[in-house]
Amino acid sequence: MLEYTVTARRIDSHGSEARAKEARIVLDTDMAGRVDAFNxxxxxxxxxxxxxxxxxxxxxxxxxxxxxxxxxxxxxxxxxxxxxxxxxxxxxxxxxxxxxxxxxxxxxxxxxxxxxxxxxxxxxxxxxxxxxxx
CATH class of the missing domain: 3.30.300.20 (K homology (KH) domain)
Structure with missing residues (x-):
């Protein structure tokens, strides 16, 4: 069995981030949405x-x-x-x-x-x- 680990955290009311290994992805968690991140x-x-x-x-x-x-x-x-x-x-x-x-x-x-x-x-x-x- 393979296993995967991702962590995510709220940055502020406009966005969050997820991390895996040495990679980071900005997440669109703003209720109004944002164009520079994936929802x-x-x-x-x-x-x-x-x-x-x-x-x-x-x-x-x-x-x-x-x-x-x-x-x-x-x-x-x-x-x-x-x-x-x-x-x-x-x-x-x-x-x-x-x-x-x-x-x-x-x-x-x-x-x-x-x-x-x-x-x-x-x-x-x-x-x-x-x-x-x-």
Missing amino acids: PAEMLLASLAACMLKGTERVVPMLEFDLRGMEISLHGVRQDSPPKMVRIDYEIVVDTDETDQRLDLLHRNLRKYGTISNTLAEAVELVGSIRRKG
Whole structure:
């Protein structure tokens, strides 16, 4: 079993910070919002994107997949009462000359072996696609 540790603290009424290892992230915890930090819902979406990007780094060598670049766009839908995310849509855009079948294989691997994607898929409707850039 792997374990992870993150600490977070309130700085003031406009923001907070989270720390892990030697990294620090400013958090938008201001009730009015702030444009220079991720709010909790955006952090959740960023976590999913990071999971997929890290998973890509893991499987690309195993699949001998020709990858020049990747971008992921995400959109979350939150209901108000009770407050929760009910759906996350994502699109993975891959800069590659690989076939459609190989793109699908990459996508299946990212969904099957992602810690965050597997966790979220149990709690929210997680819908996504993968396509070639261009």
